[in-house]
Amino acid sequence: MEKTVVGKSYPRLDGPAKALGAAKYVADLKMPNMLYVKVLRSPHPHARIVRIDSSKAAALPGVRAVLSGQDCQAMLGLYLIDRPIFAIDKVRFVGEPVAAVAATSLRLAAQALALIAVEYELLPPVLDLATALAKDAPLVHEKLHEYAHIHNVFFPVPHTNISNHSKIRKGDVNLGFSQSDYVYEATYRVPQMQHVPIEAHGAVAQMDMTGKVTIWSGCQSPNAVRKLAAVAFNLPEGRIRVITPQVGGGFGGKAGIGIEGMVMALAMRVAPYPVRLILEREEVFCGTAVRQGLQATIKTGYTKEGRLLAQEADLIWDGGAYTEYGVNIVRAAAYSSAGPYDIAHLKTDSYCVYTNTPVGGPFRGFGMGELHWALEQQIDAIAAKLGMDPVAIRLQNAVCDGSTNATGEVLVGVGLSKCIEGAARLIGMDATPSERKPNHGKGLACMVKGPSTPGTAASSAFIKINEDGSINVTISSAEIGQGMQTVMAQIAAEELGLSMEMVHINTPDTDYSPYEWQTVASRITYSTGNAVQRAAREARGKLLAMASEKLESPPESLTIVRGVITRRDGIGPATSIKELALGLSLPTGAGRGGPVMGTGYFIPDGIHGMDPETGQTPKVTSHWTFGAQAAEVAVDIETGKVNVLRVSAVYDTGFVLNPLLALGQVEGGIMQGLSVALYEELQLSQGQVKNQSFVDYKIATAAELPEMLVGFVETPLDDGPYGARGFGEHTMVPTAPAIANAIFNAVGVRIVDLPITPEKVLAALRAKPK
Amino acid sequence: MFNQFDYVALPSWTLACSFMASHPTAMIYAGGTDILVRCREGRLLPSHLVDIKGLPGATAMAQAEDGSIVIGAATPLNAIERFLKGKAGYEALVQAAHVVGSWQIRNRASLGGNICNASPAADTAPALLVLEATLLLVGPSGERILPIGEFFLAPGKTALLPGEILRSIVLPAQTQATVSIYLKAARTKAVDLAQVGVALLMLPDKNVRVALGAVAPVPLLAWSGRHSAPPANWTTEETERLVSVVEQMAAPITDLRATADYRRHMVGVLLRRAVEQATLLHQERGEGR
Structure with missing residues (x-):
């Protein structure tokens, strides 16, 4: 069948709102009684934390909470759980969060930071690969062998600085070299660098009086944030709600879980006050991935x-x-x-x-x-x-x-x-x-x-038909500037025979939008696209079943063009998505069926x-x-x-x-x-x-x-x-x-x-x- | 985060000077493109920012009958570029004003601010040095005039006395036959600080001036004197003689922007190119007449 919407150029659906300044980012969020967070970061690359005294900071009027690794032992990790929310026992890089303050103003929070006394005992730092791999090198993680990780996928080498050793052995490399006329060897180097998204990382979190936590985060992966936070804080996932508004660029730097851990820990301490952390650019450079x-x-x-x-x-x-x-x-x-x-x-x-x-x-x-x-x-x-x-x-x-x-x-x-x-x-x-x-x-x-x-990385989509015959496509992938929303809308419009202006698309809210693994890996068009396509096809099937009854013609004989449902040969009466949106109305005045929805999911086959x-x-x-x-x-x-x-x-x-x-x-x-x-x-x-x-x-x-x-x-x-x-x-x-x-x-x-x-x-x- | 400071705007230069004299931690605020960044970083902690933009003549430019040009200290660089464009001899300042920051920055950033920060890398400083600009300073006890060459004392330190404010920059008249060039080495083609800046001015009487930025603790007039031939007739040997004299004046350091070696190397490269461009400009002018 000829494609009418996909394969064609459409400007970004999110473009006008961004150009007009109407798009809302996390930093735009202001709530009553909101507290502001500042983070005390390690000045040392490697040091033992001997003592943290935050009593003076906590006593400052307007300071509602001071947290450090002494109060919060939670650990984070997607594939290998090695990262504490606040440094525990020792710091491992310059910029590592040691403590954080929530106060009634940013200025107070900054003043409080200066009152936190941390005594460090310097350890020999591991600053380059040669030092890290040397025999008897100082260990960055002494307890690597105890860390939980995905077995048989990642291979930490205990009591070394190697947290994963992945191997490929294909054919017989010695045979290959012996058959070769020439052998050339060279070494290439790439330095560490920053993603520098135009929007600095930010999150707001609030725990209500029932203990439910809501996080607004400019992140790539709301479901990953929810899952990793649930593990870290031992909460049921349904008691955490992650809302992701527009995201000002990710490039990987907002994948997995980041500052949300700190913000959530503080929110749980000061409930029901919302707490907000927007990183300074300097913190993006030293403190994020x-x-x-x-x-x-x-x-x-x-x-x-x-x-x-x-x-x-x-x-x-x-x-x-x-x-x-x-x-x-x-x-x-x-x-x-x-x-x-x-x-x-x-x-x-x-x-x-x-x-x-x-x-x-x-x-x-x-x-x-x-x-x-x-x-x-x-x-x-x-x-x-x-x-x-x-x-x-x-x-x-x-x-x-x-x-x-x-x-x-x-x-x-x-x-x-x-x-x-x-x-x-x-x-x-x-x-x-x-x-x-x-x-x-x-x-x-x-x-x-x-x-x-992972082989199980899944996507899902949910489409509801509105009373006016437009649709809402609900997914949990994040619009990080890649244009994902526009492409998902095109797929839904194509499958349902709608024009683009009849498609509305949301930003993620884990309470209402269905599961998405992460907005990473260049997988949204492929994986979420499949889920949206299936959801649209399911909704289309329901619409055509009702239309078939109404038009007295088998479903396979029908088509939808710009929301109008007719027989392919154009003979006979027509109906529309709008007429069928809430179910079938019968000539007797009764109704049947009901509001139309479509769901779709996708997991790649056979990994x-x-x-x-x-x-x-x-x-x-x-x-x-x-x-x-x-x-x-x-x-x-x-x-x-x-x-x-x-x-x-x-x-x-x-x-x-x-x-x-x-x-x-x-x-x-x-x-x-x-x-x-x-x-x-x-x-x-x-x-x-x-x-x-x-x-x-x-x-x-x-x-x-x-x-x-x-x-x-x-x-x-x-x-x-x-x-x-x-x-x-x-x-x-x-x-x-x-x-x-x-x-x-x-x-x-x-x-x-x-x-x-x-x-x-x-x-x-x-x-x-x- | 910013420290807390008060914003102050006064009706006259005299009042501004006496305010500055009685508030030693107050600072002058013109475009704000440097000072606000430094305040945010906590590197400056002013008690007051005294805005001079509204003071008489602070953002005005005018050419006097004798051909000299007076530029109010708070005049934005974009305005200066527009004003001087096409005026023979001032090319170096037009070019220097054009390569500071971005277009948006240059709508705010002022010539006075660029030199009062006393950054060794200030783009306009070498241009002003070869143009032999003079500075009109106003202070609690009146006005004085200072040659730009005596203004820069050390990184971040100028000859301004307590309570003294730079009011305007005066550029001496130039003849049609004078040409000047400013060339900048930077990492990106735009929106970057100078790794090296080289300004060259060639007068029709064979006088030549060269000034350098970012290769010494202060912007530096590296050469001023008569040359053996008028600009259009320089031989390679003459250029190289100038290069070797100028190179000896450079005492660069290694920092995040470049190594000392690269800076030293670029002094010669940029000066040769400046001579080439100045010669070409000179010839074009000659043909145009």
């Missing part, structure tokens, strides 16, 4: 024709002080460690390492940006060594239908080669050398990513766990999305500055549900990728973030905007809505290595440590053999 650092050593065996035969990868991740979420990034990197290439023999060891630095966590790409920074430069370097074309070597090794990935999964529906060819064509990779300007260059990089979710020793499995994730980007740069060899002139991008998204939003997603991803490539880095000194504001944490500005050339390939995914695949995060993954490869092409130097600063480029140019 950051992208993990990575040191990747890749050893590749290949033939003189450029065929990759074997790869050994050591991926050492700087997980920071707590890795409750980060352990899964490390696992995802292991099972994706072949990248988008068909490599017969693989050995990967991916380690999540504790250090006394800011907490690592999910960041757009979930490890793939970091991993591909290494893999996509490695294959480029091999091409250069062989004197091969960088596009040709990728096409030669690219996975295709029937290839196996790192886990041994046999892949189907792979459109990678078309993406590579498309990105190369858009940027003109094959331009003849005579067309090349001095110090200009082009480079390409590919990527693959699947949603790194298997990995073999603990080999990582092999028939299906580790719901689906894979491939893509490629190419960049054209000009390098100023006097200043070392890199000017990114053009970036092309082609992704196989299965089906483009909304071309306008898809383009926006790609352009945003390119800009974030460019920013990561050239600027972003948490500068740490003794574990302290030195650049905790935009004065010295630079992100790309509009002035850096390159020309962007975007294309799509549409290889349908069997279980995606209309064939669609997830691709939100993917759009930033290959940008940085594409830029690095373009720099190599331009001036013959390879920058292996992010970010690509002018000083690194100049140093490399000076070191280059003449």
Whole structure:
């Protein structure tokens, strides 16, 4: 059947409210008798808490509660429960919450903080990976072996700083190297960085006199907040209500549970007063999750024709002080460690390492940006060594239908080669050398990513038909700027034969909207989209059953166009969704049936766990999305500055549900990728973030905007809505290595440590053999 | 969070000066783009912010008959850029005013504020140094005029005496044949502080001035003197001679924005480019006449 709403461009439904300032965020919430929270944070990267005396702070008039690890022993964790709400016994990073005050004004709360006396006994800090992995290293977590975690999925190494060791053993790597003509080994590094969403993290919580807690949180995952808070505070989930208004950007930084734990602990102490915490930007930098650092050593065996035969990868991740979420990034990197290439023999060891630095966590790409920074430069370097074309070597090794990935999964529906060819064509990779300007260059990089979710990650949707024939689509995924609401509305409108203005969509409220695992992993279009589609189909079925009776024609003969229900052949009378919304009215004056609702749910089919020793499995994730980007740069060899002139991008998204939003997603991803490539880095000194504001944490500005050339390939995914695949995060993954490869092409130097600063480029140019 | 301070607006410069003299922890408030940020960070704890924007002439600009230009201290940078654009010789200040912060910031940020903060990296300072600007200061005991070169004492420290306020900046007249250039190295193309700033001014009488930002504790006039040839006829050797003299004046430090080595390197790179651009501008002017 011809599609009328999906596949077409619609502007964002949430756009007007945001442009007009009408959209409400957590910081807009003001309630009577609200208390304000300030957090006392650790000044030390690693220290024992000898004593906390908060008596003076508590005695300050207007202070309603002071909490610390002495009062609140609750622990948080998505995959590994290692993170206390307030530091217990010791602090593990500069910025870790030690205590928090709720007072009648922000000023009083700040005054009270200054009255809390904390005595610390300094411990030797673990500030880098080498120290963390050294024999007899100080332990960041002495009780790692006692921590609850998901068994046989994550593998903490007791009495070390390694909180997860994920392995891939595919084929026989030694055989692969012995069959290779050449072996190339290199090490690549990625620093920790911040998501810097424009909205700082914030939450308000209130416990009413019956003990029910409501949390308003600008988060990505209301259901995860509810579940993890229920565990931490030993409350039934039904006694916690999480409301998520508009969210001003997430990028992973608001996934799982964050500051909600602190706010809830205080709310429970001061019931029924609401308490509110909105982080300062400095606290976002030091106190919320950051992208993990990575040191990747890749050893590749290949033939003189450029065929990759074997790869050994050591991926050492700087997980920071707590890795409750980060352990899964490390696992995802292991099972994706072949990248988008068909490599017969693989050995990967991916380690999540504790250090006394800011907490690592999910960041757009979930490890793939970091991993591909290494893999996509490695294959480029091999091409250069062989004197091969960088596009040709990728096409030669690219996975295709029937290839196996790192886990041994046999892949189907792979459109990678078309993406590579498309990105190369858009940027003109094959331009003849005579067309090349001095110090200009082009480079390409590919990527693959699947949603790194548990096999049980579920979505659900609920649709009710309103009296006027419009519908409300109720879901619990968060609108974090990705345009999810618009796409979900399109799916519902498509299935129900409605125009877009007849679809209303909510922000999450766990008391009223159905379950959603998390708004992460580029999974909403895919997973929630399926749930919405099923809910709409159920409602459609009920409508058509009633219409069939009313129009005296079998349901399969009927169709709905813009809310009007008729026979497909147009013969006979018509009815409408509006007429049937509340049930069927019979000619006798009686009614039958009732108000129409539709429900739908979705869990991806057939995800298997990995073999603990080999990582092999028939299906580790719901689906894979491939893509490629190419960049054209000009390098100023006097200043070392890199000017990114053009970036092309082609992704196989299965089906483009909304071309306008898809383009926006790609352009945003390119800009974030460019920013990561050239600027972003948490500068740490003794574990302290030195650049905790935009004065010295630079992100790309509009002035850096390159020309962007975007294309799509549409290889349908069997279980995606209309064939669609997830691709939100993917759009930033290959940008940085594409830029690095373009720099190599331009001036013959390879920058292996992010970010690509002018000083690194100049140093490399000076070191280059003449 | 902000400390608590009172906002003060007075009807005359004299009253503003006596208020400042009797309130040692009061501070002058013009655009507020630096001071409010520092107050929020707790790095400044003023008891009062004395707004000078409403004082007579504080946001006015005028060119006198002798060609000199008077700019009120609180005049926003965007207004200055518009006023000076196309006036020969002032290019460096137009360019410097254009690269401070963002458009929105420049609608508020003032020229007086940019120099009174005495940041070594202030973009407009090198431009004002090569233009030989003078500063009109008003204090409890009257007015005085100070050359800009004597204004900066140390990072964050100026020659302003207690109770003294910068009232206006005076730019001497320039001839049609004078050209000046300001070039800035920064991490991003916009909205960033200078890693290095270089201002160059070439007079038709072969006098050349070079000033540097962000490479010493204060913005620095690194060279002022006659050169052997008029701007249009410089040889590479002449440029290099200037570069080596100027480079020796730079004493940069390493911080979050750049290493000392990179700063030193960029002084030469930017100065060579400034000479190139000034020469080109000079030639264009010559052809236009």
